[in-house]
Amino acid sequence: MPLGGNGLKGAPGVRRNEPNSGMRLMIVLTAVSVVLFTFGARESSSGGVFTTIRGAVSVVTTPVRYLGVAITAPFQGLGNVFSNLTANQETLSDLKAENEKLKAENSKLQESQKTAERLESLLALQSTYNLTSVAARVISGPTDSWSQSVTIDKGTTSGLAVGMAVTDSNGVLGQITECGATSATVRLITDENSGVSCMIQSTRAQGMLQGSADGSLQLTLVSVDQTVKVGDNVVTSGLGGVYPKGLPVGKVTSVSKSDGALYYDIDVQPLASTSTAEEVLVITSLDEDQKASSEDISSADAQDTTTSASSASSDSSADSSASTGE
Incomplete structure (x- = not known):
């Protein structure tokens, strides 16, 4: 029979993936992870096979982790900028009021300094x-x-x-x-x-x-x-x-x-x-x-x-x- 169309659908010896295959694979991997974790936890601090494997994996994956941090850092900064840009009007009003208050206090301090300088000059004249x-x-x-x-x-x-x-x-x-x-x-x-x-x-x-x-x-x-x-x-x-x-x-x-x-x-x-x-x-x-x-x-x-x-x-x-x- 020529191949084509749906010719494989009823071919003998060919099975379709059963729905339970993925579930079985997940269970097996989970069991392996538990076993590895258990043996690793039982090893002493002096080291063992599992400790060595874990250290090797850490060495291999460290550059990848650093690369991930470097890639995500700018996006975190952009997130902060976006957060500032989207601050609500009340927050912006508070910041503006605080800025005006600081300006007024600075002006007052400058005026006080000038007055003190004039009074100091008067005292100097009086003394001289x-x-x-x-x-x-x-x-x-x-x-x-x-x-x-x-x-x-x-x-x-x-x-x-x-x-x-x-x-x-x-x-x-x-x-x-x-x-x-x-x-x-x-x-x-x-x-x-x-x-x-x-x-x-x-x-x-x-x-x-x-x-x-x-x-x-x-x-x-x-x-x-x-x-x-x-x-x-x-x-x-x-x-x-x-x-x-x-x-x-x-x-x-x-x-x-x-x-x-x-x-x-x-x-x-x-x-x-x-x-x-x-x-x-x-x-x-x-x-x-x-x-x-x-x-x-x-x-x-x-x-x-x-x-x-x-x-x-x-x-x-x-x-x-x-x-x-x-």
Whole structure:
């Protein structure tokens, strides 16, 4: 009979796989595994046939296990990423809130550090110049465009009074013009009604520091026979008994002289933060050595006398020239 189609179906001697064959094979393998396990467990720790076989199998299969770990590790990482990406909205909101909280705390710490640095600078100034003073905080800036003044949070109950000098950590800030029980108004040195007796630190040339309507500073009444140059430090002279002698005020930014003028035109850049001051010292009293000495007063008088004599000489020369011209 030719082979083809279903020709084998009824062929003699050929049996189909019986359904119970797989079950019998499973039972046999299970029995063998139990026997091997039992003999292996009975072997001593010194080793035996089954122990040796088990060790050999472990050696052979170790690289396969490592390979499996290496293959599955990236998928575990991807699983973590997927888990993060699929986090519920509540979790993401919590993380965002925590992040905002940390940002706020960081900002607060930075602000506290800056405040501590400013206060440390005030203490350094107080110590350097041996100032008898009260610390205060600036609570408001100028209230109008016609004056340069700030308000501080201390007043008469803290021992303050009108006329007291005020400084920040860099230098002279101004002078108290109004004083209440718990607050005071400080006129800044940049105000056009402000005047501070000052001198050039290097040459001791005396002058008067004046504010202006635009907030700039000029050192006036410095005679042209004195030496002044850009970059010179300007300090308080101690004349008048308001500001301690030698307190830093500013730096000379320009010096000029008109033909026939008796005084320089000197611009000064203030050292105090007149527009951004936050903490200040109010100088409540002066020691004798902080006031202008008799020599300082004599020097200032001599400078005025020399200037007056030069002015009179110039006027006399002008009158003589006018008479000759007639």
